[in-house]
Amino acid sequence: MPKSKDTLDAAEWGNSANIEMIAIDEALSAPSPNPRSPAFAVQEIFRIAKSYGGEDQIFMTKEAFLVMFPRLKGTFYKGKMSWDSTRSCWNLQDGPTVDASRIQADVLRWYVNAWDFSRHTRDPEFQYPEDQEFGPSGEGVDKLFHALMPLCGELTRRIFFDRESSRFGYCDVYKADGTDKYVAEIGFFDDTRTHRIQFGAQPFWQLEGLSVPALLSKYNVLSYRVHSISARRSNVKKQVAHSDSPTFF
Known part of the structure; x- marks a missing residue:
């Protein structure tokens, strides 16, 4: 492992940290980063660095890691992580490696654009x-670029306004149990009877790139946020008795 001449001063990195170090620190703190995120690579390299057992082994603190990260070569983690250029993602298998300086450039781009590392x-x-x-x-690529992919135990919710009925509605997207596909539910907040599964078990790219944008094109989308899966409106619907005919879209 390369040793940084700045290691002893690394504890004071916060006083003189450049933006690259700040970005790497942010990537280290990202919860459960997606394998396409450079934060995935940063966190795995940090884990490897902490468990490094070479002759020049040193006590690896986070501060020291931030200082020496751009000097690490791909050979440092070879055999433990690689870049899959076909799927454009990281995986924990042997294969092509990328020097940390390139990973740092990707991390910085994500950081300055305020993209979610997770x-x-x-x-x-x-x-x-x-x-x-x-x-x-x-068609749909631009829409997919701005889509949020919910993690396990989460859903993404768009709140929209229907000008014709002056009602507020929601469109929730979450991962279907036991699959790699996603589900979209829709309804109005003031009438649980309108709740329904609009799109069931579609690939994420199809759902967020085509289906959901087309569905909501006639509404005014007000917000788009991540929520706990417990916020699913279907949970509310189960608790409500139905007597009248529902008002659907």
């Missing part, structure tokens, strides 16, 4: 396999 799954510097699903026109 959920953001699209970087304009990369080509993703689902892009091919949209065909030559590229």
Whole structure:
């Protein structure tokens, strides 16, 4: 492992940290980063660094790691992590490696653009396999770029306003149990009878790139946030007795 001449002063890094160090620190703090996120690579390299058992082993603090990170070569983690260029993601298998200086550049780009290290799954510097699903026109790619991918135990909720009825509605997206596909539910807050599964078990790119944007195009979307899966409106619907005919979309 390369030793940094600044290691002894690393505890004071906060007083003179450059933006690259701040970005790496942010990546280290990201919860459950998506394998497409550079934070995934940063956290795995930090884990490897802490367990390093070479002759020049040192006590690896987070501060020391921030200082020496850009000097690490891909050979440092070779055999333990690699970049899958076909799927545009990191995996914990042997394969092609990337020097930390390149990873740091990606981390900085995500940081200055305020992309979520845990959920953001699209970087304009990369080509993703689902892009091919949209065909030559590229329809839906721009919408998918801004989509949030909910983690396990989460849902993403768009709150919208229907000008015709002057009602507020919601569209929730979450991962279907036991699959890699996603579900979209929709309804109005003032009438639990309107709640329904609008799209069941679709690939994320199809749901967020085409289906949901088309569905909500006639409404005014007011917000788009991550919530706990316990916020599902279907949980509320189960507690309400139904006597009248529901008002659907």
